[in-house]
Amino acid sequence: MKKDTLILSFESSCDETSVAVIKNGKEILSNIIATQIKSHQRFGGVVPEVASRHHVEEVTHCIELALDEAKVGYDDLDAVAVTYGPGLVGSLLIGIMAAKTVAFAHDLPLIKANHLAGHIYSANLVADLQYPFMALLVSGGHTEIVLVRAPGEFETLGDTRDDAVGEAYDKIGRVLGINYPAGKKVDEMAARGNDIFDFPRAMVQEDNLDFSFSGLKSSFINRVHHADQIHEELNKDDLAASFQGAVLDILSNKIFRALKQHPVKQLVVAGGVAANQGLRQRLKKDIEERNLDMDLIFPPLRLCGDNAAMIGAIAQIQYDKKDFADLTINADPSLDF
Amino acid sequence: MKILAFDTSNKPLTVAVVCDGDVLASIESTEKKTHSVSLLPDIQQALKDSKLSMDEIDLIAVAQGPGSYTGVRIAVTVAKTLAFTLKKNLVGVSSLEVLAADGSEDKILVPLMDARNDNAFAGVYQYQDGELVNLIEDHHTSMEKLLDTLKQYESDKLEFINATEHLTDLIKDVYPEAMVMDTKDSLPEADKLAKLAENKPAVSDIDNFVPNYLRLTQAEHDWYQKGHKKDGNISYVEEV
Numbered sequence: 057m058k059k060d061t062l063i064l065s066f067e068s069s070c071d072e073t074s075v076a077v078i079k080n081g082k083e084i085l086s087n088i089i090a091t092q093i094k095s096h097q098r099f100g101g102v103v104p105e106v107a108s109r110h111h112v113e114e115v116t117h118c119i120e121l122a123l124d125e126a127k128v129g130y131d132d133l134d135a136v137a138v139t140y141g142p143g144l145v146g147s148l149l150i151g152i153m154a155a156k157t158v159a160f161a162h163d164l165p166l167i168k169a170n171h172l173a174g175h176i177y178s179a180n181l182v183a184d185l186q187y188p189f190m191a192l193l194v195s196g197g198h199t200e201i202v203l204v205r206a207p208g209e210f211e212t213l214g215d216t217r218d219d220a221v222g223e224a225y226d227k228i229g230r231v232l233g234i235n236y237p238a239g240k241k242v243d244e245m246a247a248r249g250n251d252i253f254d255f256p257r258a259m260v261q262e263d264n265l266d267f268s269f270s271g272l273k274s275s276f277i278n279r280v281h282h283a284d285q286i287h288e289e290l291n292k293d294d295l296a297a298s299f300q301g302a303v304l305d306i307l308s309n310k311i312f313r314a315l316k317q318h319p320v321k322q323l324v325v326a327g328g329v330a331a332n333q334g335l336r337q338r339l340k341k342d343i344e345e346r347n348l349d350m351d352l353i354f355p356p357l358r359l360c361g362d363n364a365a366m367i368g369a370i371a372q373i374q375y376d377k378k379d380f381a382d383l384t385i386n387a388d389p390s391l392d393f
Numbered sequence: 394m395k396i397l398a399f400d401t402s403n404k405p406l407t408v409a410v411v412c413d414g415d416v417l418a419s420i421e422s423t424e425k426k427t428h429s430v431s432l433l434p435d436i437q438q439a440l441k442d443s444k445l446s447m448d449e450i451d452l453i454a455v456a457q458g459p460g461s462y463t464g465v466r467i468a469v470t471v472a473k474t475l476a477f478t479l480k481k482n483l484v485g486v487s488s489l490e491v492l493a494a495d496g497s498e499d500k501i502l503v504p505l506m507d508a509r510n511d512n513a514f515a516g517v518y519q520y521q522d523g524e525l526v527n528l529i530e531d532h533h534t535s536m537e538k539l540l541d542t543l544k545q546y547e548s549d550k551l552e553f554i555n556a557t558e559h560l561t562d563l564i565k566d567v568y569p570e571a572m573v574m575d576t577k578d579s580l581p582e583a584d585k586l587a588k589l590a591e592n593k594p595a596v597s598d599i600d601n602f603v604p605n606y607l608r609l610t611q612a613e614h615d616w617y618q619k620g621h622k623k624d625g626n627i628s629y630v631e632e633v
């Protein structure tokens with residue numbers, strides 16, 4: 057029988073400090089997440105310097121909790137993994153320095169993981185992935201369609217040309233008076249409202265797999281400002297529903313275009329915006345209507361946001377390939393596939 | 394006692410291993426190195442040079458700031474993680490005190506770090522019976538205020554350490570006769586950091602060991618300016 061692999065993984069690319077222990081890239085023994093949301097809400101968004109400071113405050117405590125909860129010691133570990141990008145450089149560096157230190161102190165192999173790959177492989181913690189599979193990565197920093205041809209082999213088919221989808225939610229949320237992060241609230245409001253404003257669906261006619269959300273964001277903001285000027289009262293739920301309606305049309309259009317070009321058995325939707333209920337229902341309905349024989353995999357909510365368990369999942373693939381890093385690794389804030 | 398000491402609070406990176414006052418290894422680099430890349434390999438090298446393993450180290454000493462925010466965080470993160478994961482004692486030493494350690498025995502030592510816009514991080518130190526004593530605590534200050542505060546000392550006794558060209562100009566305007574060591578001549582030395590650490594108590598709560606930035610972030614500063622107060626009932630970071 058194959059020996060179990062235990063990986064201690066770190067994630068600190070934005071405003072969550074997270075440390076996890078993952079067994080064989082599949083089983084979560086622990087996944088400690090310390091979130092800084094309440095701190096950054098004071099400022100209406102993530103402040104990088106504040107984020108870095110919080111990471112230093114949290115990191116050793118998270119390691120301790122992760123090992124305790126997993127009931128393992130350093131001798132049980134096979135490797136240490138860490139997100140090295142993309143993300144905020146000052147935030148990434150804390151996880152990187154802590155991970156390197158643990159690897160050095162206990163003479164463990166070190167694995168540098170791509171945060172985006174981590175998000176996609178959060179699905180590996182809840183499903184058996186079959187290659188090739190398609191991934192829609194939607195978060196505050198990313199909107200990408202990625203074809204995963206084989207374990208750890210990624211091909212970006214589509215990307216956003218301007219704002220990330222989660223970013224657009226936060227920006228229109230601000231106009232609606234919703235504090236960052238706005239996604240959850242807008243999703244709830246959208247469920248109550250109706251899509252009556254007919255906002256533009258950018259690029260859905262274009263035969264490519266790229267996204268654009270800035271035009272949608274601008275029309276939304278203009279519509280609200282115009283109403284303010286003429287003292288017209290707009291229903292906020294309808295505004296949210298109209299915004300979300302456009303977002304879902306754009307995402308759906310592009311992902312099914314990609315699936316037509318590359319038929320697969322599984323569609324993974326990952327990243328913070330994968331927590332959106334409207335998106336979950338929409339893609340489920342679309343697949344049923346199209347009669348596609350394809351599994352739709354949404355990781356549970358806890359694995360949609362940034363967390364170290366997903367880093368342990370992708371790190372296992374690198375571990376199997378002996379894709380190890382050394383103590384000189386540095387942050388790569390704009391890392392892509 | 395075997396001490397591993399390091400300082401990355403500014404451009405220079407320095408790592409040393411000191412055993413009962415003897416410097417077993419010392420790595421200093423002044424050329425522009427990326428601290429996040431070099432620090433652990435340099436620690437590894439210093440241990441190798443001193444023929445010690447990490448297990449044999451009794452104490453980790455780190456320059457805790459002030460300094461470059463990122464630089465200080467890099468060293469502090471490595472130090473606290475190392476102390477935590479190997480259950481070692483940890484001591485934080487002021488980065489300014491490390492600079493002051495290089496000063497003259499008979500002077501009033503004013504280590505500085507340029508904080509831009511005519512501001513600096515500064516402290517005042519003096520050697521008394523061979524021990525470095527802190528006279529004025531490290532703080533963030535305008536140069537004008539600092540130079541005014543220093544009027545309580547005889548001006549020919551003052552020795553400024555780690556002054557940038559700009560700070561030197563400001564100092565010379567007020568104290569033309571004062572001794573000023575520029576940044577090139579004011580390099581932190583980790584072996585001195587180790588010796589300073591020997592006389593200080595070990596950190597009791599490693600989790601809560603953080604850099605001494607001596608300055609709020611701009612965002613927090615603005616937030617307080619708007620009349621906000623920290624609410625003791627809210628924990629800004631929470632485990633979920």
Ligand SMILES: [Zn+2]
Nearest residue numbers: 175195361362
């Ligand atoms: Zn993310």
